[in-house]
Amino acid sequence: MNEDLTTLAIILGIIHSGIRLATPYIYAAVGETFSQRSGVLNLGVDGIMLMGAFFGFYTVFETGSPVLGLLAAAAVGALMGLILCVVSITFQAEQGISGIGLYMFGLGMSSLLFKTLIGSVEGVQGFPILRFCMGGFCLADLPIVGELFFEYNIMTYGAYALVPLSWYLLNRTTWGLKVRAVGQNPEAADSVGVNVNRVRYAAVTIGGTLAGIAGASLSISLLNIFQENMTNGLGFIAVALVYFGSWRPVGVLLGALLFSTVNALQLWVQVLGLNIPSDVAVMMPYLLTIIALALPFRRALQPRALTKPFARGEN
Amino acid sequence: MQPGRLDRRFIEQLINLLMPFLAVLIAFLIGAVILLLQGVNPLEAYQAMIVGAFGSKNGLADTLVKAIPLMLVGLGIAIAFRGGVINIGAEGQLIVGALVTTFLGVQLGEQLPGFLGIALGLVGGGAMGAIWGSIPGFLKARLGVNEILSTIMMNQIAIQIGFYLLRGPMIDPAEVEAGTNIPHSARLPRTVDMPRFTDMAQSLGITNSAEEAGLSGYLGELYAVLVEPSRLHSGLIFAVLMAVLVYIFLWRTTIGYRIRAVGLNTAASRYAGMQVERTVVLSMTLSGMFAGLAGAVEILGLHHRMFEPTAVSAGYGFSGIVAALFGKLHPLGIIPASILFGGLLVGGDKMQRATQIPQVLILAILGLVVLLVITTDYFVRRRANRRVSVDAEAAESLPDDAHTPSPEASA
Numbered sequence: 001m002n003e004d005l006t007t008l009a010i011i012l013g014i015i016h017s018g019i020r021l022a023t024p025y026i027y028a029a030v031g032e033t034f035s036q037r038s039g040v041l042n043l044g045v046d047g048i049m050l051m052g053a054f055f056g057f058y059t060v061f062e063t064g065s066p067v068l069g070l071l072a073a074a075a076v077g078a079l080m081g082l083i084l085c086v087v088s089i090t091f092q093a094e095q096g097i098s099g100i101g102l103y104m105f106g107l108g109m110s111s112l113l114f115k116t117l118i119g120s121v122e123g124v125q126g127f128p129i130l131r132f133c134m135g136g137f138c139l140a141d142l143p144i145v146g147e148l149f150f151e152y153n154i155m156t157y158g159a160y161a162l163v164p165l166s167w168y169l170l171n172r173t174t175w176g177l178k179v180r181a182v183g184q185n186p187e188a189a190d191s192v193g194v195n196v197n198r199v200r201y202a203a204v205t206i207g208g209t210l211a212g213i214a215g216a217s218l219s220i221s222l223l224n225i226f227q228e229n230m231t232n233g234l235g236f237i238a239v240a241l242v243y244f245g246s247w248r249p250v251g252v253l254l255g256a257l258l259f260s261t262v263n264a265l266q267l268w269v270q271v272l273g274l275n276i277p278s279d280v281a282v283m284m285p286y287l288l289t290i291i292a293l294a295l296p297f298r299r300a301l302q303p304r305a306l307t308k309p310f311a312r313g314e315n
Numbered sequence: 316m317q318p319g320r321l322d323r324r325f326i327e328q329l330i331n332l333l334m335p336f337l338a339v340l341i342a343f344l345i346g347a348v349i350l351l352l353q354g355v356n357p358l359e360a361y362q363a364m365i366v367g368a369f370g371s372k373n374g375l376a377d378t379l380v381k382a383i384p385l386m387l388v389g390l391g392i393a394i395a396f397r398g399g400v401i402n403i404g405a406e407g408q409l410i411v412g413a414l415v416t417t418f419l420g421v422q423l424g425e426q427l428p429g430f431l432g433i434a435l436g437l438v439g440g441g442a443m444g445a446i447w448g449s450i451p452g453f454l455k456a457r458l459g460v461n462e463i464l465s466t467i468m469m470n471q472i473a474i475q476i477g478f479y480l481l482r483g484p485m486i487d488p489a490e491v492e493a494g495t496n497i498p499h500s501a502r503l504p505r506t507v508d509m510p511r512f513t514d515m516a517q518s519l520g521i522t523n524s525a526e527e528a529g530l531s532g533y534l535g536e537l538y539a540v541l542v543e544p545s546r547l548h549s550g551l552i553f554a555v556l557m558a559v560l561v562y563i564f565l566w567r568t569t570i571g572y573r574i575r576a577v578g579l580n581t582a583a584s585r586y587a588g589m590q591v592e593r594t595v596v597l598s599m600t601l602s603g604m605f606a607g608l609a610g611a612v613e614i615l616g617l618h619h620r621m622f623e624p625t626a627v628s629a630g631y632g633f634s635g636i637v638a639a640l641f642g643k644l645h646p647l648g649i650i651p652a653s654i655l656f657g658g659l660l661v662g663g664d665k666m667q668r669a670t671q672i673p674q675v676l677i678l679a680i681l682g683l684v685v686l687l688v689i690t691t692d693y694f695v696r697r698r699a700n701r702r703v704s705v706d707a708e709a710a711e712s713l714p715d716d717a718h719t720p721s722p723e724a725s726a
Contacts, residue, residue: 043463047682083686092696093689096401096463097640101689104633105682109349111675116353228675236467243461279479286471293460 014268016147018261019156023222024049024214024231025256026159028238030166030249031210036242037170038203039183039305040088043099045211046235047106048080052215054110057226058117060124069126069220070155070213077212080106081205089200092309103235111228121227126220127153155213155221162210166249179203183303186310196310211235237289244292246301255292259285331695335641335652338687346680353672360670367665368658372536374665376545380617382657384409384609386554388635389642389649390561391448391605396644397565398598399578400455404466405606406632407473408447410624412440412607414477416614417621418485420503432507437553437611444607445600447473452599456592462599470632477624485621499622509548509616516542548616555650557605562646574598606632630678634660637681640688656681 028045035042056073060066080102087098132139132150139150170176178199181189186196214235219226237259245251266281347357368378388405395402416436424432451469454460481498490497516522521542525535540547565571577584577594585591613627614620621627638656642648659681663674 087686087690091690091693093686093692094401096403097636097689098686100403100633100636101682101685103682104685105679108675108678108680108682112349112673112679115673115675233467233471236464240464240468243464277479277483279475279482283472283475286468286475289468290454290460290465293464294454294458296458 010268010272012144012147014261014264016151017264017267018257019148020152020222020260021263022253022256022260023156023159023217024234025238025241025260026162026253027210027214027217028235029241029245029252029256030162031207031214032239032242033166033207033245033247033249033252034170034179034203034210035207036306037183037247037303038179038200039186039303039308039310040084040200040204041095041099041239041307042081042084042088042102042204042207042211043096043236043239044080044084044102044106045099045207045214045238046231046233047103047110048077048208048211049106049215049218049231049235050110050229051080051106052077052212053219053230054113054215054226055212056216057124057219058113060126060220061118061122064125066125066127066220070216073212073216073220074209075212077215078205078209080212081208082201084208085201085204089197089204089309092311095307095309107229114226114228118226121225123225124220126224127155129153130157153221155217159217160253163249163253170249175199175202180303182310183305186305186308190310190312200310211238214238233286237285240289240293243302244289244295247303248301259288262288327698330698332643334691334695335643335688338691339641339684341687342680342683345683346676349676349679350670350672355670355672360666360672363669364659364662364666367669368662370536372539372543373545374658374661375536375540376547377661378654378658379540379551380546380548380657381660382653383548383550383554383616384613384629384631385635385638385653385657386558386649387605387609387612388631389638389653390554390557390646391444391602391609392636392639393642393644393646393649394561394565394574394605395598395602396639397578398574398594398602399581400452400595400598400602401463402448402451402466402599402602402606403463403636404448404451404469404603404632405609405635406628406630407466407470408444408603408606409610409613409628409631410470410473410477411447412444412610413614413621413624413627414480414485414610415443415607416440416611417500417503420507420614421485421501424504424507427506429506432504433509433615436503436507436615437608440611440614441604441608444610445604448603448606449596449600452596452603455599456595474624477621481621481624487620497622500620502620503614505619507615508619509550509553509612511545511616512541512547512549512551513544515549546617550612550616553612554653557608558646558650561605565646570597606635609635634681637684637688640685 028049032042032045052073055076056069059072060069084098084102087093088095129151130153140146142150170179178189178194181194182196182199190196215231218230223230241252241255241259244255245253262285266284269276269281270278343361347361350357350360367374369375388409391405392402416439419439420432420436423435427435447469451460451462451465454465455462478498481500482496485500486496487499487501489501490499524543525531525538528538530538565575573584573589573594574597576587577589577591581591609631610627618627634656638649638652641656642650642652659677663677666672667674
């Protein structure tokens with residue numbers, strides 16, 4: 001009986017962590033979905049996340065306001081997205097490399113600012129966990145359901161709300177149609193009067209904004225600290241998740257949940273002291289990413305103009 | 316040939332070569348703004364950087380030491396990019412190469428004569444890097460897996476494998492005995508140390524100091540780098556030799572031509588009967604091999620033991636990309652580019668000491684260099700396109716030369 005209870009608690013704990021830890025993956029990967037659907041591969045997500053994480057954290061550190069922190073992260077994310085737009089869209093640079101440049105810049109810049117402005121690892125009071133209390137009663141206190149659904153902070157709920165919203169934007173609005181058109185066949189879109197590069201600028205900037213928010217979700221919501229290179233490649237996994245989710249917000253969400261659950265499992269393996277070397281456990285998400293990328297079933301859904309810059313009168 | 320055409324070609328080549336310098340200049344200007352915002356005089360910081368990296372014997376030796384892995388990694392990157400695949404996995408390929416070299420050196424180094432031990436270490440490291448690079452190559456060729464993403468994931472896997480091995484099977488027995496358990500390997504036997512420049516000078520009988528040799532000023536410093544004790548090791552000669560070999564391979568052999576052809580135009584190469592998939596795997600394998608060699612040389616020439624994987628790879632997988640791009644993906648261009656960026660890495664350290672500005676600034680500047688180099692490529696490409704169309708018109712009036720294949724034209 002007692003053992004069953006512990007097992008249940010552990011399983012609940014893993015699912016809870018999985019749902020929670022999916023937050024940054026969802027923001028970053030859904031953002032990248034916009035970018036890639038418009039035909040632009042943004043490989044700099046990790047660098048943008050780091051900048052978002054730093055500026056979000058620093059703002060909260062100075063002002064104490066998580067809302068301002070979130071706005072700062074979004075703004076710096078948008079700015080980083082715009083830099084990529086100029087390089088990858090206007091100057092038609094090789095998209096496999098431009099993102100790496102942006103990543104290096106974001107990694108270096110966020111570390112530099114952290115070292116000069118803060119210096120040591122500090123904690124802040126980020127977004128609080130909502131427990132949905134009315135009177136003396138909290139939904140979070142409900143057995144099982146409480147832990148599974150009512151013990152997260154606003155940024156986690158925001159991430160899950162983003163998925164249907166993005167689906168709607170991409171599939172049910174004129175703008176979404178334009179995004180898909182310029183990602184699929186920019187020449188055709190151009191010929192019916194769509195400003196291809198303007199649509200791409202918007203999509204990539206939205207992606208950057210969401211990547212900035214993804215970073216903030218680490219530094220002022222999940223962990224409430226900032227460390228150099230705190231994303232540790234999470235942004236690259238987010239890019240891979242878009243492939244995995246076959247460029248659809250819902251697919252991306254499922255991928256994010258799968259990954260965060262594997263991550264949670266890996267953390268629990270360490271907590272429980274199971275006889276698996278921690279290095280091997282840490283390796284799992286990356287190995288899983290490669291395997292996921294190798295699954296052949298949905299590749300046909302890739303936007304056909306992905307990584308191909310558009311210039312009028314060429315091709 | 317029309318009159319004035321040679322001049323035009325020459326000027327365009329010159330502009331083409333100067334573009335990366337323009338990119339670096341702009342990156343440093345942006346860096347200066349960042350420094351100003353931090354309340355630091357950029358001139359002072361940059362002076363500390365340049366003097367620190369190139370101004371003295373010690374700085375110069377460190378710069379050249381860092382140029383070695385940059386050069387080898389850069390060569391690998393250039394082969395991949397020339398073949399139309401993007402290898403972001405040099406970091407991991409370097410690590411697995413270093414691990415194998417360490418293993419071979421520790422296990423067999425003592426039983427073999429020195430030069431054989433060194434050769435074995437190099438072959439082992441290069442082979443392991445090649446294997447690690449071939450995996451994303453196969454995945455791309457057979458299953459269409461995006462090589463950028465798979466190589467990035469392979470980096471993380473290599474790092475974790477390294478930590479696992481260094482905490483367990485490969486840990487220095489002395490660490491276990493002392494109970495400190497710091498994850499690093501035992502020192503390789505001294506017989507497999509790649510000779511340092513000073514050792515080589517001595518065995519050649521050159522023991523004069525700079526003054527005795529009648530050299531003063533900067534010439535004296537340059538002389539001292541080569542003769543006086545420093546960390547500079549023969550890996551530099553190896554790397555330069557490799558650059559020449561890669562040049563010959565890419566421009567003077569059929570396989571090299573095939574790699575470049577596939578990189579320039581996959582569809583046309585396929586149409587011409589080339590086996591594109593096989594070439595992709597080959598490019599990635601060779602690319603990984605050079606990163607693995609960089610790892611091997613770092614172990615045999617500099618560290619003599621394996622420690623924290625990320626500290627051994629030290630970001631060379633990324634800074635090597637910068638060196639390769641700056642060197643215009645040309646093996647011989649990568650030699651000076653590596654020395655320049657090696658200097659930047661060393662200078663960043665000196666700058667930190669002089670002005671308290673953390674050296675991660677260098678990483679941010681390197682990122683900007685990447686962004687700006689590929690941005691300036693846009694102008695080079697536009698000029699090239701214009702030239703091609705002008706040349707096409709010219710070719711119509713010159714039927715004799717019209718069919719001479721010239722892969723250089725679009726490079």
